[in-house]
Amino acid sequence: MTTTTPTRPDTTARRPGTRRPGTRRPVIPGRVLPVVATFALFVLLFGVGSVRYEGFASGQVFANLFIDNAFLIVLAVGMTFVILTGGIDLSVGAVVALSTMIAAATLRAGLPAPLVILLVLAAGTGLGVVMGLVIHHFELQPFIVTLAGMFLARGLCFVIGVESISIKDPFFRTLATGTIELPGGVVITWSVVIALVIVAVAAWVLHRTRFGRTIYAIGGSESSAALMGLPVGRVKVTAYAVSGLCAAIAGLLFSVYMLSGYGLHAVGMELDAIASVVIGGTLLSGGVGYVLGSLLGVLVLGVIQTLISFQGTLSSWWTKIAIGTLLLLFIVMQRLFTRRTP
Amino acid sequence: MSTVPATTTAAGVLERVKGSRLLWPVVALVALVVANAARNPGFVSIRLQDGHLYGSLIDILKNGAPTLLIALGMTLVIATRGIDLSVGAVAAIAGAVACTTIAGAADPTSPAAVAKGIVVALALCLVLGLWNGFLVALLGIQPIIATLVLMTAGRGIAMLVTDGQIITVRNDAFREIGAGFAILPISILIALAALGAVALVTRRSALGLLIESVGINPEASRLAGLRSRTIIWTVYVFAALCAGVAGLMISSNVSAADANNAGLWIEMDAILAVVIGGTSLAGGKYSLSGTLVGALIIQTLTTTVYSMGIAPEVTLVFKSLVVIAVCLLQAPKVRERFRRRRRTTTTAGVIASAAAATPADADAAPAPDQHGQPVGPDARPATARPADGSGAPKQKVAQP
Numbered sequence: 001m002t003t004t005t006p007t008r009p010d011t012t013a014r015r016p017g018t019r020r021p022g023t024r025r026p027v028i029p030g031r032v033l034p035v036v037a038t039f040a041l042f043v044l045l046f047g048v049g050s051v052r053y054e055g056f057a058s059g060q061v062f063a064n065l066f067i068d069n070a071f072l073i074v075l076a077v078g079m080t081f082v083i084l085t086g087g088i089d090l091s092v093g094a095v096v097a098l099s100t101m102i103a104a105a106t107l108r109a110g111l112p113a114p115l116v117i118l119l120v121l122a123a124g125t126g127l128g129v130v131m132g133l134v135i136h137h138f139e140l141q142p143f144i145v146t147l148a149g150m151f152l153a154r155g156l157c158f159v160i161g162v163e164s165i166s167i168k169d170p171f172f173r174t175l176a177t178g179t180i181e182l183p184g185g186v187v188i189t190w191s192v193v194i195a196l197v198i199v200a201v202a203a204w205v206l207h208r209t210r211f212g213r214t215i216y217a218i219g220g221s222e223s224s225a226a227l228m229g230l231p232v233g234r235v236k237v238t239a240y241a242v243s244g245l246c247a248a249i250a251g252l253l254f255s256v257y258m259l260s261g262y263g264l265h266a267v268g269m270e271l272d273a274i275a276s277v278v279i280g281g282t283l284l285s286g287g288v289g290y291v292l293g294s295l296l297g298v299l300v301l302g303v304i305q306t307l308i309s310f311q312g313t314l315s316s317w318w319t320k321i322a323i324g325t326l327l328l329l330f331i332v333m334q335r336l337f338t339r340r341t342p
Numbered sequence: 343m344s345t346v347p348a349t350t351t352a353a354g355v356l357e358r359v360k361g362s363r364l365l366w367p368v369v370a371l372v373a374l375v376v377a378n379a380a381r382n383p384g385f386v387s388i389r390l391q392d393g394h395l396y397g398s399l400i401d402i403l404k405n406g407a408p409t410l411l412i413a414l415g416m417t418l419v420i421a422t423r424g425i426d427l428s429v430g431a432v433a434a435i436a437g438a439v440a441c442t443t444i445a446g447a448a449d450p451t452s453p454a455a456v457a458k459g460i461v462v463a464l465a466l467c468l469v470l471g472l473w474n475g476f477l478v479a480l481l482g483i484q485p486i487i488a489t490l491v492l493m494t495a496g497r498g499i500a501m502l503v504t505d506g507q508i509i510t511v512r513n514d515a516f517r518e519i520g521a522g523f524a525i526l527p528i529s530i531l532i533a534l535a536a537l538g539a540v541a542l543v544t545r546r547s548a549l550g551l552l553i554e555s556v557g558i559n560p561e562a563s564r565l566a567g568l569r570s571r572t573i574i575w576t577v578y579v580f581a582a583l584c585a586g587v588a589g590l591m592i593s594s595n596v597s598a599a600d601a602n603n604a605g606l607w608i609e610m611d612a613i614l615a616v617v618i619g620g621t622s623l624a625g626g627k628y629s630l631s632g633t634l635v636g637a638l639i640i641q642t643l644t645t646t647v648y649s650m651g652i653a654p655e656v657t658l659v660f661k662s663l664v665v666i667a668v669c670l671l672q673a674p675k676v677r678e679r680f681r682r683r684r685r686t687t688t689t690a691g692v693i694a695s696a697a698a699a700t701p702a703d704a705d706a707a708p709a710p711d712q713h714g715q716p717v718g719p720d721a722r723p724a725t726a727r728p729a730d731g732s733g734a735p736k737q738k739v740a741q742p
Contacts, residue, residue: 088486134666134670137675138669138670138673138675138676139673139674140669140670140673141623141624143425143486144613144617144623144665144669145666145669147610147613147665148663148666148669150662151610151658151665152658152659152662152663154655154658155655155656155657155658155659155661156659157655158653158655158656158659159659162653263655268494271490271493274490275494278487284484284487285484315501315505315506317497317498317501317506318498318502319498320494320495320497320498320501321495321498321499321502323494323495324491324492324494324495324496324498325495327490327491327494328477328491331483331487331488331491332483335481335482335483
């Protein structure tokens with residue numbers, strides 16, 4: 001048992017490594033290659049922007065990538081957990097909307113902010129747990145269950161209210177307007193700090209805990225993981241719970257960002273989250289990927305958005321097309337890599 | 343075995359109805375209509391005026407036509423164990439292309455402009471379907487992900503076509519597609535004609551069987567001499583064409599193309615309709631009549647919620663509960679549990695229930711294999727097999 005456990009990461013590591021026929025001994029370990037590729041893409045895009053547009057290559061533009069995408073970073077982190085197990089969670093965008101709606105409605109009703117935050121986190125995690133239980137115990141496909149979860153969360157938003165509700169709570173307001181000045185005059189918000197802390201915690205959990213290693217094992221092969229005696233069911237359900245929790249946190253960050261709750265917030269955000277994770281080098285079949293890659297994936301999407309807004313003449317729907325194209329590119333690349341190794 | 347001659351009697355008919363997969367969907371549909379009629383007796387009244395039929399039921403047919411058409415394409419896709427998430431975006435593109443072509447024609451009110459618009463829109467849908475099929479059948483990408491690409495990019499393309507505007511057209515010929523009447527709404531006639539054609543082609547020839555066999559095991563079907571790839575490819579093209587026609591109906595009904603909202607979430611409705619109709623998401627079997635009933639249920643549910651004065655968006659809650667309930671009923675595990683309970687409770691009718699259960703067994707038996715297999719090259723059934731194999735004989739030895 002103990003001898004087989006360390007061999008798992010090795011086999012996954014060798015798989016992407018063999019994809020380059022010319023280089024026998026790559027300088028970069030094969031398993032981090034996709035992340036490095038994403039990083040290179042990010043640097044390239046940022047470089048193109050810096051050359052083409054005046055004022056692009058500033059610390060603040062870089063910081064804005066984090067400020068405007070803090071919620072997406074958190075969302076992508078949660079999605080990484082689920083995709084690593086070989087599943088998918090389509091409900092996250094709707095859970096973000098539900099979280100903003102719950103927060104706005106309960107704050108309007110006069111509940112104190114800490115209680116509201118707890119309530120939102122509990123709702124998101126609870127929905128994640130329920131979906132995980134259904135997926136695991138009834139062996140239903142994750143996408144149909146989370147699709148139903150998406151419907152449910154969106155519907156519940158409108159049960160709470162059809163109109164947009166603004167948030168006037170002083171705590172949320174200060175969180176929204178409060179800034180931290182970094183050396184060099186770059187300003188970031190508290191949301192960025194929260195998002196980065198979550199990335200760090202997630203990376204630690206995935207690489208330094210038994211739970212994290214079990215997630216990779218399940219993604220590699222669920223039946224092997226079960227035969228090794230790993231608690232497959234518990235870990236899978238927990239992965240969906242983590243995704244739900246992250247979606248709830250992202251919802252709180254989003255409600256701070258928008259200062260309102262609305263059922264039509266974050267439509268299609270689940271696609272952005274999935275795209276970031278895939279662009280970040282995580283295999284959709286599970287078992288291979290890093291949280292850091294997902295963070296870079298979000299930054300790539302962010303820099304595309306910034307490029308398009310700097311260009312000015314291009315309309316915003318080019319963002320959608322660009323994201324779709326990138327997603328396709330990375331999926332096809334993944335497919336070619338995984339096909340090489342039988 | 344004494345039940346065999348009884349199949350011709352009334353009891354036998356009842357037995358057959360009980361065993362039908364369509365029973366519960368039809369019961370649900372009838373219950374919905376009855377509930378509506380009880381609340382509002384005007385719901386079931388249909389009157390003929392100026393050669394048109396009017397009434398709530400006719401409205402359901404008319405508004406349900408795009409969903410039915412998309413669900414029809416989706417049924418075949420799901421039967422091959424695939425899924426097409428891009429249909430909503432394809433519908434939006436079709437509407438956008440048709441409207442911009444018509445609006446840009448020399449005479450936007452002429453039938454010729456309409457014909458041109460329709461041809462251009464459907465040709466583009468054909469290309470989009472070929473694209474989806476290429477990703478799934480040739481590159482072997484998981485269908486959810488492959489169609490996700492077009493779902494994401496598709497609305498952007500539609501926005502690009504319409505330049506972000508809502509394009510309105512004033513053309514009577516175009517309006518006929520979605521809003522016209524030939525006693526019945528023309529849209530539902532188109533959808534039903536497509537349904538009939540598909541039923542005829544797939545059920546009166548071996549094609550339906552081939553589609554199902556590809557859904558059960560594409561590799562085995564290929565080895566048996568089927569062109570699995572061609573079949574899968576064709577199915578995605580057909581789904582995109584259906585979505586295109588549905589998109590024309592949607593935009594024609596309002597005489598405008600709205601790239602953002604046309605066909606929004608219709609893929610979910612279509613999947614739901616297919617699943618309610620008894621087509622298994624695990625692929626390998628499909629029911630066209632089930633899809634028809636499923637689409638009608640969805641539309642009736644939507645209309646019911648509207649007429650009850652609840653915010654229409656709340657329909658989503660009902661739909662989600664219905665999806666989960668239907669999926670749970672379909673899940674092999676739940677079925678197994680039900681069957682086991684039935685077996686333990688009825689001791690007298692063991693043989694009868696066992697005989698009744700055999701077809702169900704045949705339905706459910708391949709399902710675990712299907713669940714295990716599509717995980718891909720990493721699934722390694724080989725690792726699981728020796729373990730099972732070594733476990734089973736040991737038990738056998740231990741038992742005597």
